[in-house]
Amino acid sequence: MEMVMGKSSKKMHPHKFLLWIAIGSLTMMFAGLTSAYIVKSNQAGWQPVKVPSIFYVSTVVIIASSITIWMAQKAIVERQMTKYRLLVTATAVLGLIFLITQFTGFSEMWQQKITFKESIAGSFFYVIAGLHALHVLGGITALFVLVLRMFSTRTKFYSSVPVETAGLYWHFVDILWIYLFIFFILVS
Amino acid sequence: MSEVTHIHEHAVGVSHEAHHEGHHHADHGSFLSKYVFSQDHKIIAKQFLITGIFWAVIGGFFSVVFRLQIGFPDAKFPWLETLLGEWAKGGQLQPEAYYALVTIHGTVLVFFVLTAGLSGTFSNFLIPLQIGARDMASPFLNMLSYWFFFAAGIIMLSSLFVQTGPFSGGWTAYPPLSALGDASPGSKIGMDMWMISMALFIVSSLLGGLNYIATILNMRTKGMSMTRLPLTIWAFFFTAVLGVLSFPVLLSGVILLIFDRHFGTSFYLSDIFINGQALPNEGGSAILYQHLFWFLGHPEVYIILLPAMGMVSEILSVNSRKPIFGYMAMVGSMFAIAILAFLVWAHHMFVTGLNPFLGAFFVLLTLLIAVPSAIKVFNWLTTLWKGNIRFTPAMLFAIGFVSLFISGGLTGIFLGNSALDIQLHDTYFVIAHFHIVMGVASMFGMMAGIYHWYPKMFGRYLNNGLGYIHFWITMIGAYVIFWPMHYEGLAGMPRRYYKYDIWESFKQFGTLNQIISIAAIIVFLAQFLFLANFFYSIWKGRKVTSKNPWGANTLEWTTPINPGHGNWDGEIPEAHRWAYDYGKDGQEFISQTTPVGDNESKH
Numbered sequence: 131m132e133m134v135m136g137k138s139s140k141k142m143h144p145h146k147f148l149l150w151i152a153i154g155s156l157t158m159m160f161a162g163l164t165s166a167y168i169v170k171s172n173q174a175g176w177q178p179v180k181v182p183s184i185f186y187v188s189t190v191v192i193i194a195s196s197i198t199i200w201m202a203q204k205a206i207v208e209r210q211m212t213k214y215r216l217l218v219t220a221t222a223v224l225g226l227i228f229l230i231t232q233f234t235g236f237s238e239m240w241q242q243k244i245t246f247k248e249s250i251a252g253s254f255f256y257v258i259a260g261l262h263a264l265h266v267l268g269g270i271t272a273l274f275v276l277v278l279r280m281f282s283t284r285t286k287f288y289s290s291v292p293v294e295t296a297g298l299y300w301h302f303v304d305i306l307w308i309y310l311f312i313f314f315i316l317v318s
Numbered sequence: 319m320s321e322v323t324h325i326h327e328h329a330v331g332v333s334h335e336a337h338h339e340g341h342h343h344a345d346h347g348s349f350l351s352k353y354v355f356s357q358d359h360k361i362i363a364k365q366f367l368i369t370g371i372f373w374a375v376i377g378g379f380f381s382v383v384f385r386l387q388i389g390f391p392d393a394k395f396p397w398l399e400t401l402l403g404e405w406a407k408g409g410q411l412q413p414e415a416y417y418a419l420v421t422i423h424g425t426v427l428v429f430f431v432l433t434a435g436l437s438g439t440f441s442n443f444l445i446p447l448q449i450g451a452r453d454m455a456s457p458f459l460n461m462l463s464y465w466f467f468f469a470a471g472i473i474m475l476s477s478l479f480v481q482t483g484p485f486s487g488g489w490t491a492y493p494p495l496s497a498l499g500d501a502s503p504g505s506k507i508g509m510d511m512w513m514i515s516m517a518l519f520i521v522s523s524l525l526g527g528l529n530y531i532a533t534i535l536n537m538r539t540k541g542m543s544m545t546r547l548p549l550t551i552w553a554f555f556f557t558a559v560l561g562v563l564s565f566p567v568l569l570s571g572v573i574l575l576i577f578d579r580h581f582g583t584s585f586y587l588s589d590i591f592i593n594g595q596a597l598p599n600e601g602g603s604a605i606l607y608q609h610l611f612w613f614l615g616h617p618e619v620y621i622i623l624l625p626a627m628g629m630v631s632e633i634l635s636v637n638s639r640k641p642i643f644g645y646m647a648m649v650g651s652m653f654a655i656a657i658l659a660f661l662v663w664a665h666h667m668f669v670t671g672l673n674p675f676l677g678a679f680f681v682l683l684t685l686l687i688a689v690p691s692a693i694k695v696f697n698w699l700t701t702l703w704k705g706n707i708r709f710t711p712a713m714l715f716a717i718g719f720v721s722l723f724i725s726g727g728l729t730g731i732f733l734g735n736s737a738l739d740i741q742l743h744d745t746y747f748v749i750a751h752f753h754i755v756m757g758v759a760s761m762f763g764m765m766a767g768i769y770h771w772y773p774k775m776f777g778r779y780l781n782n783g784l785g786y787i788h789f790w791i792t793m794i795g796a797y798v799i800f801w802p803m804h805y806e807g808l809a810g811m812p813r814r815y816y817k818y819d820i821w822e823s824f825k826q827f828g829t830l831n832q833i834i835s836i837a838a839i840i841v842f843l844a845q846f847l848f849l850a851n852f853f854y855s856i857w858k859g860r861k862v863t864s865k866n867p868w869g870a871n872t873l874e875w876t877t878p879i880n881p882g883h884g885n886w887d888g889e890i891p892e893a894h895r896w897a898y899d900y901g902k903d904g905q906e907f908i909s910q911t912t913p914v915g916d917n918e919s920k921h
């Protein structure tokens with residue numbers, strides 16, 4: 131039955147559809163975590179933490195990466211394969227930069243004694259943003275697979291569906307970050 | 319919307335190709351790819367079923383062991399020591415072992431048997447067959463879903479054999495027992511394994527659920543509009559939606575728990591003393607975990623119930639030879655139940671110091687669930703009313719389901735009331751309520767499904783005589799076991815206790831507890847009749863000789879008696895009508911594939 135998967139790669143809309151439902155599911159996970167944060171922040175003894183300023187950089191970077199993946203989708207439709215490859219790689223690199231800025235922000239916080247033991251708000255912060263970062267990492271892996279596939283297959287592979295699916299996911303982690311970012315600023 | 323229709327066309331195209339390929343595959347597949355790493359939804363369904371049965375035997379056996387302790391607290395059973403070793407030193411179940419058994423019993427029956435075993439089996443088996451599809455949207459993810467479940471099972475099973483024993487803090491895994499390794503023996507490695515197992519299980523459920531939803535929305539055959547779907551499919555659909563939206567929240571709760579256990583955070587922990595030593599954790603809240611848990615926990619009840627409701631609706635209609643009464647009301651009430659299921663979780667928390675105003679709100683919402691439930695009961699009874707009832711074993715189990723659902727639903731109205739719940743909470747009244755309405759009722763739904771679709775699954779019949787004996791012992795037994803527990807609960811007898819004879823006020827229940835335990839043993843043994851029947855009939859049962867032995871309308875009965883991978887030999891049939899034209903215009907039944915005649919009356 132591999133054929134169902136194989137053949138359908140030309141028209142992989144069912145997979146995109148699966149991804150939409152999965153996005154709904156992931157959204158619920160983060161909704162669960164952020165509501166836990168709200169519930170906790172209303173209880174006595176809550177000490178808010180400040181969002182590290184480097185997270186503004188993170189935000190700009192990830193928005194930029196959403197734009198590059200969108201341009202990549204356009205490039206493949208126009209059969210500009212070099213440009214496409216470049217843009218997908220750029221997206222993945224921006225993703226990596228995002229992760230680096232996140233890590234820097236986390237270390238900064240940790241040095242200010244916002245540790246698991248000292249701060250509940252901080253703990254939430256690490257867990258929620260960390261989980262998001264893991265999802266970004268998954269997206270980066272998918273993008274690299276896309277790029278590698280471009281180089282390794284001899285057959286010309288012009289389908290735009292894989293990059294559309296990857297793009298959908300990427301926009302999701304982008305919007306999710308923006309939500310988390312605003313959330314952390316507001317609920318502090 | 320336009321995108322959805324677009325997908326639909328593609329999906330049909332894909333499945334045509336899949337068909338030719340499917341046959342090719344079925345002929346040449348090795349044993350491994352055909353029966354083990356199969357991507358055929360029918361094989362995966364059977365894998366879920368048999369794994370579910372395995373866990374039901376384990377979970378059921380545990381209930382027998384701890385019921386022995388409750389019924390005969392002073393007796394010694396040397397054979398128990400032979401079997402369980404350390405756990406039953408001197409033939410007497412140890413307190414730690416009691417808690418461990420109760421915990422694993424609950425976890426396994428709720429998740430492995432009545433979620434994976436029920437949804438996994440019948441969503442997999444019936445969705446493609448009843449909507450007219452060659453297979454699932456993604457057969458590969460579907461296969462993964464099974465293997466994640468399998469791995470979850472292996473880890474849970476291994477946790478029974480570790481030295482400090484399996485997790486023992488209750489199936490709800492409330493912190494601090496679940497968060498602190500030093501809290502009890504079962505909180506050590508057993509709890510870690512419990513968590514890993516549950517995380518794998520959640521992944522399995524999500525993969526399955528995604529697939530069920532995508533398949534139902536995208537892969538229906540021509541003419542199978544949503545309103546022509548059999549109620550089984552609607553039920554599986556709502557079940558999957560509930561799972562996909564609530565399991566991730568449980569996962570988030572479990573993730574925080576992992577951090578509390580292993581990385582020193584205090585999400586759930588505050589002011590705790592172990593052996594007189596204060597722990598450094600401060601500021602956490604165990605209630606937070608309860609919110610996250612019950613946000614899944616309550617929908618989970620309906621994840622367990624809805625598939626049973628769907629199958630029962632179908633089986634009642636087929637065997638009454640009458641259309642289901644109030645089809646749209648049935649769909650609407652399932653929809654209402656699915657929505658309300660997300661809004662009532664806090665009724666499990668009336669006694670946690672929940673704001674009484676908020677409490678009143680949750681009482682109202684909880685009692686509102688009675689409305690769609692009552693509609694369903696009314697419709698089932700009306701479907702039965704004046705039907706030409708065929709009392710097959712499947713039909714008996716379906717009727718049994720309705721009976722149990724009514725009994726258990728009524729006691730739910732007591733519990734939904736926050737004032738009464740203060741007395742009843744954590745007593746045997748709760749045990750009685752949820753076992754009847756959820757545990758046993760869904761078991762009955764599952765049994766009904768197995769007896770009804772067995773001929774389609776294996777091309778052979780189960781033995782009817784054994785089926786009847788199985789039904790009557792289980793039915794009577796279930797009431798004998800759980801009915802008296804209501805009285806014990808009203809008297810305040812708490813649940814999750816190892817021994818009751820130290821209280822003067824519960825001494826009166828000594829004999830009653832013995833009767834319950836004996837009934838539980840008999841019911842447990844009666845299940846072996848079913849098991850023998852099930853496995854014997856796979857190879858030796860009476861062969862099915864016609865495609866449609868029950869005279870049913872749904873599409874699965876238009877496939878060959880032993881359908882290959884791809885389900886239909888030729889084209890996928892088209893659906894021309896709803897699934898419930900029984901006894902219409904003088905015809906006993908009209909298959910969904912029959913075009914509507916010129917002078918046919920409207921339903």
Ligand code: HEM
Pocket residue numbers: 378381382385420421423424425427428432487488489490749753756757758761799813814815816838841842
């Ligand atoms: C032969 C049938 C069964 C018997 C005799 C039985 C008996 C019991 C008893 C006596 C308890 C309470 C133990 C205590 O609190 O000390 C219990 C707990 C429980 N049972 Fe069953 N049960 C049966 C089947 C089922 C089924 C089919 C389900 C599926 C939903 C189920 C789910 C649970 C759960 C969730 C708990 C709570 C565990 C906990 O407190 O953590 N049981 N069972």
Ligand SMILES: [Cu+2]
Pocket residue numbers: 615616619662663665666
């Ligand atoms: Cu509930």
